[in-house]
Amino acid sequence: MLLPSGAAPFDSAIDLCNGIDMASTRKDAALGIELVLALPMPQEQSIEISRSMAESFIRDTIVEKHGLTAVVAVHAPHGSERGLGVESSLISAGDEDAFGTVIAMSNANLHAHVLLSPRQRTPHGWAKRRYTVLDPVNRNGKTFGRNWGRLWGTFQNAFFAAIGSELRVNPNPPVSLTTAPLRVVRGWRAKQRKINSGGDGRALLVNQNREDDNINAALKIDGALQSLKAPFTRSELQQFFLRYLPRPLALESSAAAFGLGGCIEISTPGVAGEWYASVSLVHHELAALGRAIMLAERFLGQRDVEDLVIEGYTQTTSTILADIFSGPDLVVVETENAAETLAADIAGLAKIVGLRPVSIANAAGHPTPPSIVIELAGLARKMVSDALIVLDDPDALVAAELSLVLAATVAGNNKIVMLRRADSDWPPLELVDLIAEHAPVLHWKPLDYSRPAIQIVKKRTIACPLTAIAFAPRTKPEAVNLGGWPRFGVDFDGRVVTSKSSIAVIMRMMATFPEELEWVFANNNKAADETLLQGRLEGWFAEEMRYPTFSEGLDAEHAAFDSVDVPFDQDDESVDFESSWEMDDLDEEWSEEHSVYDEPDLDEPEV
Numbered sequence: 023m024l025l026p027s028g029a030a031p032f033d034s035a036i037d038l039c040n041g042i043d044m045a046s047t048r049k050d051a052a053l054g055i056e057l058v059l060a061l062p063m064p065q066e067q068s069i070e071i072s073r074s075m076a077e078s079f080i081r082d083t084i085v086e087k088h089g090l091t092a093v094v095a096v097h098a099p100h101g102s103e104r105g106l107g108v109e110s111s112l113i114s115a116g117d118e119d120a121f122g123t124v125i126a127m128s129n130a131n132l133h134a135h136v137l138l139s140p141r142q143r144t145p146h147g148w149a150k151r152r153y154t155v156l157d158p159v160n161r162n163g164k165t166f167g168r169n170w171g172r173l174w175g176t177f178q179n180a181f182f183a184a185i186g187s188e189l190r191v192n193p194n195p196p197v198s199l200t201t202a203p204l205r206v207v208r209g210w211r212a213k214q215r216k217i218n219s220g221g222d223g224r225a226l227l228v229n230q231n232r233e234d235d236n237i238n239a240a241l242k243i244d245g246a247l248q249s250l251k252a253p254f255t256r257s258e259l260q261q262f263f264l265r266y267l268p269r270p271l272a273l274e275s276s277a278a279a280f281g282l283g284g285c286i287e288i289s290t291p292g293v294a295g296e297w298y299a300s301v302s303l304v305h306h307e308l309a310a311l312g313r314a315i316m317l318a319e320r321f322l323g324q325r326d327v328e329d330l331v332i333e334g335y336t337q338t339t340s341t342i343l344a345d346i347f348s349g350p351d352l353v354v355v356e357t358e359n360a361a362e363t364l365a366a367d368i369a370g371l372a373k374i375v376g377l378r379p380v381s382i383a384n385a386a387g388h389p390t391p392p393s394i395v396i397e398l399a400g401l402a403r404k405m406v407s408d409a410l411i412v413l414d415d416p417d418a419l420v421a422a423e424l425s426l427v428l429a430a431t432v433a434g435n436n437k438i439v440m441l442r443r444a445d446s447d448w449p450p451l452e453l454v455d456l457i458a459e460h461a462p463v464l465h466w467k468p469l470d471y472s473r474p475a476i477q478i479v480k481k482r483t484i485a486c487p488l489t490a491i492a493f494a495p496r497t498k499p500e501a502v503n504l505g506g507w508p509r510f511g512v513d514f515d516g517r518v519v520t521s522k523s524s525i526a527v528i529m530r531m532m533a534t535f536p537e538e539l540e541w542v543f544a545n546n547n548k549a550a551d552e553t554l555l556q557g558r559l560e561g562w563f564a565e566e567m568r569y570p571t572f573s574e575g576l577d578a579e580h581a582a583f584d585s586v587d588v589p590f591d592q593d594d595e596s597v598d599f600e601s602s603w604e605m606d607d608l609d610e611e612w613s614e615e616h617s618v619y620d621e622p623d624l625d626e627p628e629v
Contacts, residue, residue, distance in 0.1 A: 024077065024085045024092040029143040035093045042139050045148040055138040055156065059174055061096070064132060066189055069096065076134040079177045083447050089142035090153060095135045159389055166395065168387030169418075173447055180449065183485035186294055190258040192265055240266040243279045247300035251420035253288060253487045255295055256280065283516040287496035290487050299490030304512045305532050306421040307453055307491045308525075311460075311508065312533025312555055313428035317352035318461040319554035323410060323437025324348060325375040335367065342466045343371055351437040352461045354454075360468045361441045365412045366391035368439055372410035377437065379410055382427055386415035386448065398423050401430040407543045411438040417448040421489065424453060429536040432551055434543050452489035459506025460558070495520070507562060522563030530555060 023035045032038040042053055059079070061072040073096050080092050138156075142149040158167030175191040182189045239245035246262055259279060263272035279285055285298040325347045331340040346353050346368060357364060369379035369391040379393035382401075394406060398419075411431055416424060431438045442454065487493060491508035494501040501509045501520040510518055511525040519525060534552050 024081050024094065026085050026089045026091070026143055028145050029089070029091070030145055030147050032091075038091060038093060038139075039137075041148065042141070045141055046152075052140050052152065054140060057136040057138070057170060059134040059136060061132040061134060062189055067187065069132065071185075072096070072132060073134070075178065075181050076136075078181070079174065080136055083173070083177070084138060084156075087445060087447075088153065088155065089144070089149075091139040091143045093137045097133055097135065155389070157389075158387070164395075164397075166383040166387060166390065166397075168447075169385035172385050176448065180485045183294065188255065188257045188295075190255065190261065192258075192261055237266045240275070243275060243282070243284055244302070246275070247279060247284055248302050250300055250303065251422060252303070253290075253297045253299045253490050255297060259285070259298070286490070286510075286512060286518055288487065288490055288493040289496050289499050290493055293485060293487055297487055297493075301512050301516055303421060304490050304510075305528075306425045307489060308508060308511055308529045309532035309535075310421055310425035310428055310453060311456055311491070312529040313425065313432050314352055314457040315460050315558050316432055316533065316551050316555045317428065317438060318350050319558060320351040320432075320551065322435050323351050323377060323408075325377070327371055327375060330371060330374060336468075338466065339364065339367060339468075342464055343367060345462070345464055346439055347371065347375065349462045351431070352440070352457075353438075354440045354442060354458045354461050354463045356442045356444065356463060356465050358444045358467045361414060361443050362389050362391065363468060364466055365414055365441060368410065368412055369393045377408060377410040378406050379412065380406060380436070381412050381414070384413075384415070384418055384423070386418035386446070388414045390414075398426065401426050402538050403540055405430045405434045405436075405539075405541065405543075407434040407436065407545070409434065409436045411436055412441065413438055414441045415443050415446050415448065416440045416454050417442065417446050417451045419451070421453055424451075426538050429538055433536055433539055433541075433546050433548075435546050449486075449488065452487070452492035456489070456492060456506055456508075526559040526563050530559060 023032065023038060025031065032041065039053075046053055057080075059076050061067075061069075061076065073094075076096065077094055080094060084090055085092050139148075140152045142153050156168065158165050160166075178189075178191050239249075240263060246259070249262065250259065256276075260273070260276040263275045266272075267275060280298075285300060286304065287296060287298050290297050327347045328344055331343045335343065342355065342364070346355070355364065365381070365388075369381070372379040379391065381390040381393045381395050383390065383395050383397045391412065393412065394409070396405070411427070413427060419427070427438070430436070440454070440457075442458075491510060493509060495510045495518045497518060498510065498520050503509060504522070507522075508525050508529070510520045511528040513519055513524070513528060519528070530552070533555060534548070
């Protein structure tokens with residue numbers, strides 16, 4: 023039983039549950055929120071440590087922060103009372119049956135059931151109203167909410183690293199399925215067994231087409247590496263291959279991934295273990311940073327709202343709103359509490375000044391203001407233009423997701439406001455820290471709001487690096503911290519570069535190639551956006567370049583690259599890039615292969 027600090031106590035979990043029942047006067051009242059947390063097998067980690075890990079997660083993420091109570095029950099493996107251990111299941115599965123091994127391991131599915139109270143617990147008893155901050159949001163027939171699975175996995179990996187364990191929660195597969203409630207899966211499985219009573223129950227647990235697709239992806243080393251959304255350990259990559267491939271092939275593929283240069287080891291002072299980054303991860307990070315710099319230099323979404331914020335807002339909020347709308351197309355706002363209140367003010371004001379308010383539904387799952395709600399994956403297919411995007415809790419994103427959001431912002435002539443929460447459930451993302459070095463950073467603290475404040479829990483010491491380019495490569499530890507800029511880059515042959523000029527060229531190329539997008543907004547001036555980025559990059563490495571003027575910088579270097587026949591040399595001062603990356607060629611390719619969206623292709627709710 024877990025209670026928030028200062029809450030009125032209970033003698034037992036039974037008394038707590040009875041108290042919830044007594045406080046809920048409606049006959050259809052929700053009496054709790056249930057979470058089921060998968061825990062490591064007993065052979066991997068002791069039950070005592072796993073129980074402590076689960077309780078730490080619930081206490082830090084929910085109980086202390088939101089003032090809710092929790093009852094945690096750790097269940098022994100199913101069938102353990104009948105002596106059905108994992109060993110016998112593994113024998114029946116066979117050594118070469120990779121999926122059978124996973125299912126056999128699930129027979130030892132140690133897990134924790136967590137029942138959360140629907141009301142906050144205070145020193146004076148239960149709150150009068152049900153607590154709704156953690157509720158999923160239903161918009162236009164879709165449900166958006168916290169990605170508890172990713173949040174729990176992130177917490178576990180940080181916990182494992184902090185205690186020196188090599189355990190890791192496996193990364194997402196290359197080809198994943200849309201998640202479904204457990205009751206839906208169970209109902210479907212029961213129906214299938216009625217249709218075919220003699221069917222293989224294990225086969226009903228897997229989509230074989232998906233498994234085949236993932237096996238094919240794992241056979242390609244790049245496919246496996248692209249599934250790793252953050253820096254990883256050698257053991258983590260090896261476990262990924264073992265999930266989909268026979269053991270000999272899995273070990274061979276893992277060794278090849280490191281031996282062929284697909285993984286770059288990074289130096290992580292203060293963080294235990296050896297950490298690596300894939301080339302694709304580094305490129306996503308460089309693209310995201312480059313696109314953020316473009317937006318921090320662009321002012322297409324600038325609006326004068328001074329006369330609109332005189333009344334109806336606190337002085338602090340009025341000043342923040344005026345600064346947001348008068349600022350560039352990327353603004354970062356650090357909030358202490360009630361960020362959704364500020365998000366609603368931003369969205370409402372955007373509508374008044376002719377910008378379409380858009381909210382990005384992401385893993386953080388915070389309530390969205392009245393606006394067009396777009397899922398992250400949907401940004402690749404279509405996007406509104408001339409919009410103001412509210413990205414609440416960007417620390418919940420991974421580099422590829424953040425890069426996609428920024429690509430859609432640039433290409434749609436949009437403006438974006440990142441709301442960084444001091445009360446975020448997610449560890450700070452170093453990539454957002456780098457972005458904040460190039461954009462205006464505003465600070466907002468609400469003076470008054472209707473619901474009780476969420477407690478800000480001191481974050482656990484970061485045990486896992488989340489952004490590769492914030493660290494020096496192990497092969498070049500002398501790479502200096504450049505203050506808001508990458509410490510290294512990777513060329514298209516997989517070679518590590520640390521000179522400013524080389525990093526700048528790669529960043530420019532990655533940022534101006536929004537290959538994630540299947541659409542183009544006709545009114546977007548790509549050349550002008552690239553010029554903004556070019557100016558900032560030239561200013562950054564001006565001391566390293568020996569050209570007479572800044573304007574000759576990148577263009578002169580590109581011309582030199584086109585004329586050389588060798589890749590980056592030892593000093594990272596030259597590179598051989600094909601001329602096909604020029605923007606004119608890119609425009610022609612887009613006009614043939616991508617759809618052009620001149621108007622929004624989304625249903626806009628009334629706001």
